[in-house]
Amino acid sequence: MSDLEQILENNNVKPTAMRLLVLQYLLNKKVTVSLVNIEAHFHNSDRTTLYRTLKTFVENGVAHQIDDGTGSTKYAICEENCNCDVDTDLHLHFHCANCNETVCLTAHKIPHINLPEGFKAENVNLVVKGICDKCNGQ
Amino acid sequence: MSDLEQILENNNVKPTAMRLLVLQYLLNKKVTVSLVNIEAHFHNSDRTTLYRTLKTFVENGVAHQIDDGTGSTKYAICEENCNCDVDTDLHLHFHCANCNETVCLTAHKIPHINLPEGFKAENVNLVVKGICDKCNGQ
């Protein structure tokens, strides 16, 4: 069994050909990808299948779903041992206004946030917009 | 000149009847509102006009535009003396999964965020999702 298959098996996702391809694509990407990105890459495959593949990944902890405020949902593979916990696993995302790409800054965990009395946090989304290192260097 | 008119004048927005009504509506709201909310309230007015009214407000610093991840953009009146500065004015938003409303926690400024070398922040969006105080109390 390949590494890719193992990842899916570990998360109770049946390793179909399509899913393995999408997983590999995601793993090779340094930045987050949108459904449209994936669609463009697998131009011979159906949009709905890709959509549901991603949905399955997210539901089973294979991938993160990221709302970077651009209007199109982004996806990225979860780090190893990630259990998407609010207090320990949430990192911030950076959206570059120049190259239009969103990267996971996995080393930058979201600081603890104090909420007023009565509020209970279940999830936190922190997106910083600006210019990324690559675009700044040019 | 009324207070409402004064607010618009101060931000170089011509105070038309429609704009004054929308401004008053926003001022009376404790929570953020979407275009659909406003449309429902001003059912005799055109969607596009309301859309452009909000756009004008945002562009001229009368209102904030909030992306709470629900897919529909929210709006709220800027605090007094707000200049939407990244370092001093950005507060966090809380989206309640139960009542589906988004509130501005203006007292909770976004903590300073350290970025890796080469990254330059221009804007920060921090949305916490969970259960709000009202829904918790029930």
Next chain:
DNA sequence: ATATAGGATGCAATGGAAGTGCATTTACTG
């Protein structure tokens, strides 16, 4: 008061992305 110009408004249409229903195919089980 009237002409004029520029902005505001209203209507219609477009576009992008997410999501759903259903038929068909695939793959695993006995």
Next chain:
DNA sequence: CAGTAAATGCACTTCCATTGCATCCTATAT
């Protein structure tokens, strides 16, 4: 090999954001 459940593919729908264009209103100059 038969049967079943999941996965896939196609068509369609819905929701929200956005734009083009015609019309209306208002402020200003003459």
